[in-house]
Amino acid sequence: MIGAGRLGTVLAPALRAAGFTVHGPLGRGETVRADIALLAVPDAAIADAAAAAHGFARRVGHLSGATSLDAVDFRLHPLQTFTGVEGPDAFRGIGAAVAGRTSADEHLAADIATALGARAFPLDDARRGEYHAAASFASNFVLTVLDAAEQLAGASGVRGSRELLAPLILQTVENWRSAGATQALTGPIARGDEETVARQRAASASADLGDLFDALAAATRTIAARSAQHPPTDRETAA
Ligand SMILES: NC(=O)c1ccc[n+]([C@@H]2O[C@H](COP(=O)([O-])OP(=O)(O)OC[C@H]3O[C@@H](n4cnc5c(N)ncnc54)[C@H](OP(=O)(O)O)[C@@H]3O)[C@@H](O)[C@H]2O)c1
Structure with a gap:
């Protein structure tokens, strides 16, 4: 070795x-x-x-x-x-x-x-580029998103936010594992609650996370559009 x-x-x-x-x-x-x-x-x-x-x-x-x-x-x-x-x-x-x-x-x-x-x-x-990018999305970029969540939870005054956020994260991963993103997506973008999305965007921008929010919200809207074409059957939105 x-x-x-x-x-x-x-x-x-x-x-x-x-x-x-x-x-x-x-x-x-x-x-x-x-x-x-x-x-x-x-x-x-x-x-x-x-x-x-x-x-x-x-x-x-x-x-x-x-x-x-x-x-x-x-x-x-x-x-x-x-x-x-x-x-x-x-x-x-x-x-x-x-x-x-x-x-x-x-x-x-x-x-x-x-x-x-x-x-x-x-x-x-010949396909290692796509494969390795998938691995980075599944690990490195997940950490980037989790770090943003921790920063915003900290800005809200919540203490011990990693422990509190972990069950939400783990359940989301489990839902994705078993059914894929289209079925697993919940929250304001999936519901069409645009005023809530705008408030989240303002809070993210005040923590210097506005650009990340915009990129993720745009990508999440494409999942929501797929979700609208294939609405959940036996799994209802919860968050
Ligand atoms: N870590 C992971 O999660 C992971 C997962 C899957 C695959 N990999 C793959 O595993 C490989 C290593 O990744 P890593 O994360 O373990 O990297 P790493 O933590 O940066 O370790 C690389 C080690 O290689 C040493 N090194 C550099 N050039 C060398 C040479 N010519 N001869 C002997 N030792 C040398 C470095 O020593 P110095 O510190 O002295 O430079 C360092 O100890 C990469 O190909 C990576 O893609 C990593």
Whole structure:
């Protein structure tokens, strides 16, 4: 394992727990002869790290959903967020996008993912842009929205807002998971309560969140329009 950052420090012990012999995670310039080198380095460092790894490993793979296979033999992208503190079970049940230069390389990536308890699925290298953007919308941009919610709740004087907002967030995610956004959307835009939307917009602007509100409200209106074409059947709006 090359790269002792957020993912490398979690993946190395997880692979050990799954029965692999793992060296590292290794830092810059460290090398150990091995069958497989897994690169847990920033995307921009993959080409150089792969060139070095081909000198001491039989097969070289990276963990990036956004980077091509040009410099490596296979990809294994865990579809999860890692901050570096997760335990070896962090891979159980998650998706893992795999691809290889040859079908043997793709099988190798899938076998590693399966040994970790992940669900391997194929990702066409030519479609990795859409795939990785989806991952950022599902994780990074969700955090951007949650941070805005926390700021506004704080501005309202509510204390401990993350704990109070969390059940709302988790139920929304669960509704989306089970039925999709069109069925899950509630609130003033879905109801057509434009005066309420205007008040929310003014409050957001006073917290310097007006541009974010406008972009999200416009995107939410397109979901509401879809929702109007396919109104909820057994699920009524609640918020
Ligand atoms: N974290 C996630 O949630 C996540 C999820 C899925 C996939 N990934 C993928 O995993 C890979 C690593 O991401 P990360 O979040 O773990 O990044 P990270 O936290 O920034 O860690 C990268 C590590 O690589 C080291 N490094 C850089 N160049 C190196 C080289 N040439 N040789 C050895 N080590 C080198 C860095 O050391 P320095 O600090 O000294 O620069 C750092 O310790 C990326 O391809 C990313 O797309 C990450």
